[in-house]
Amino acid sequence: MAFVDYNKAFDSLSHSYIWKTLEKQGVERKYIRIIKEIYRRTTATIQLEQQGEEFGIEKGVRQGDPLSPKLSIAVLEDIFRNLDWEHFGININGSNLNHLRFADDIVLFVEKPGTLQTILQQLDGESRKAGLCMNLTQTKLITNAVKENIVIGEESIEYVDEYIYLRQTISINDQYSKEIDRRISNTWKRYWSLKEITKNEAIPMAIKNKLYNTCILSCLTYGCQTWPTTSKNNQKLIVCQRNMERRMLNIRLQDRWTTLKIRKRTKVRDVLKNIRKLKWNWTGHTMRTNKEKWTKDVLEWYPRNGKRKRGGQIKRWEDDLPKGWRRSTGDREEWQKLGVAYVDRQPKWFGKSSGFSWKVVATAALCTTEINVKTLPTQPKRMSNATLVKPGRKHESTQPVADIRIPDRLGTPLAASAAVLMKKPSNFTMKRPCRISERQASPRSPLGRPIY
Numbered sequence: 001m002a003f004v005d006y007n008k009a010f011d012s013l014s015h016s017y018i019w020k021t022l023e024k025q026g027v028e029r030k031y032i033r034i035i036k037e038i039y040r041r042t043t044a045t046i047q048l049e050q051q052g053e054e055f056g057i058e059k060g061v062r063q064g065d066p067l068s069p070k071l072s073i074a075v076l077e078d079i080f081r082n083l084d085w086e087h088f089g090i091n092i093n094g095s096n097l098n099h100l101r102f103a104d105d106i107v108l109f110v111e112k113p114g115t116l117q118t119i120l121q122q123l124d125g126e127s128r129k130a131g132l133c134m135n136l137t138q139t140k141l142i143t144n145a146v147k148e149n150i151v152i153g154e155e156s157i158e159y160v161d162e163y164i165y166l167r168q169t170i171s172i173n174d175q176y177s178k179e180i181d182r183r184i185s186n187t188w189k190r191y192w193s194l195k196e197i198t199k200n201e202a203i204p205m206a207i208k209n210k211l212y213n214t215c216i217l218s219c220l221t222y223g224c225q226t227w228p229t230t231s232k233n234n235q236k237l238i239v240c241q242r243n244m245e246r247r248m249l250n251i252r253l254q255d256r257w258t259t260l261k262i263r264k265r266t267k268v269r270d271v272l273k274n275i276r277k278l279k280w281n282w283t284g285h286t287m288r289t290n291k292e293k294w295t296k297d298v299l300e301w302y303p304r305n306g307k308r309k310r311g312g313q314i315k316r317w318e319d320d321l322p323k324g325w326r327r328s329t330g331d332r333e334e335w336q337k338l339g340v341a342y343v344d345r346q347p348k349w350f351g352k353s354s355g356f357s358w359k360v361v362a363t364a365a366l367c368t369t370e371i372n373v374k375t376l377p378t379q380p381k382r383m384s385n386a387t388l389v390k391p392g393r394k395h396e397s398t399q400p401v402a403d404i405r406i407p408d409r410l411g412t413p414l415a416a417s418a419a420v421l422m423k424k425p426s427n428f429t430m431k432r433p434c435r436i437s438e439r440q441a442s443p444r445s446p447l448g449r450p451i452y
Helices: 015-024 029-040 068-081 113-129 175-193 205-220 231-249 259-266 271-288 294-299 332-343 356-367 412-422
Strands: 002-004 090-092 095-097 099-102 105-108 162-165 168-171 370-373 387-390 393-395 402-405 435-437
Touching (some): 002 113, 068 113, 090 294, 095 294, 168 175, 175 231, 205 271, 271 332
C-alpha cells in the first residue's frame, strides 16, 4: 500500500486545467463561465515594510469556499481517468481495486513492488500536468512482503509499520488493538478538555449524561463499524468507560461501588451496545444499497487464492455476526428485529449472574419474526415464566416472560428449531411454566451454528 500526499493541493491547481476538466465532465458552459469570472480578477499583494504591487493569481482555489473541494475532486477524478490502471491492483470478485481516495487523501493497492514503482511514476507525471506535486517526504509505504526500494525522481519512499489514514490506524500487525488504544487515548484527552463540566458536582447528572453520549462516547467509538471485536479489546473499552463514570460521580475504586449502581446513577449509553448497534446498522445500510461501491464489494468478497495459517486465527470482521446474516439484510424490518437481539446480547465473560432466559429470548428472536418481551431478567433470582435447570440448582417462577408465535409460513426447519428450543409444537403461545435446561438455552440455530 502507498499513501500519497500532495504539496499544498488546494494552492497548486492550475486554473486552465480546471476549466478543461469541467468541460470533459459535462458541466454546462454557463456554470464554467461563472466560475471563471469568480477567479478571473483574483489578485494578491505582499506587505513587508511597505505594501507591494498587486499581481494576478493563476493557480489554486479559494480557501474556505464550499466550491473549492468540488473543483479539487473533479481534477483528481480526471487525473485517474487518464491513467490506464485496469490491470493493476487486487482482484475483488473480478474487478481490480487499485486505489481509494477521499478528497486528496489517496491510497494505492498493488501486489508487487515493481508495479507500485510504475503506478507511482505515472501518477506523479499526470499530477504535474494539473499543477500538483507529490510530497515525497510525507508519502509512505506499508507492505506485508519483502521491502524493496521505491524511487520517485531522486528520492526513495519510506516504509513504515503503521500509518494514520482518515484518522484510523492502518497497520499490518495487530491493527485494531493499536487503533483502540489510540481511540482510548484521544477520548481521555477529550474528557479532560471538558473537565469543568464532567467534574463539577453542581452540574446535574442529566447534563453530564448528554455531554458524555454526544462528545465523549462518539470519540471513543469513531470508526467502530469496521472493528472485529475481541474480549481483550472489549475489556479495554469497558475499563475506560467505567473510569470515566467514576470520575463523573467523584468516587474511587476503594469506595467499592458496583457496576450496576454506577450505571444507575450516570445512565450513560453502554459502549459495547453502542458499538454493536452502529456496526449492525452500518452493515445493513451498506448491503442494501444499489449503488456500486467498493465497500459492498469487499464485504461480499471471498478470497480464493491462498489459505489461512494453521493454529489460532486472527478474528475477522464478520466473525462477530451470526452466520447467515447476509440473507437477512434485504428485509429492513427483519434486520431491525435481529438487531435487537444482536445489540442487547450478554457477552460470554459477563459473569455467572446473567440468566439463561435472555439466551432463550434472544435465540427465539433470531428464530421467529414476532416476539413480545414482557420482562427480561438479568439474575437467576428474578427469573420468570420458566423453571431453569442449572447444574446443582433450580430456579422456579410463575410469571410469563414472553409471547412467542411461530407462523407456519416460516417452514419446517425454522419452526422445528424453535420447537426444540421450547419443547413445544410449531404453533404455540407460551403462557405457562416450562423446563429449560442449560444445554437447550443455546441450541443450534437454523442459521447453522450456536448464536452465543
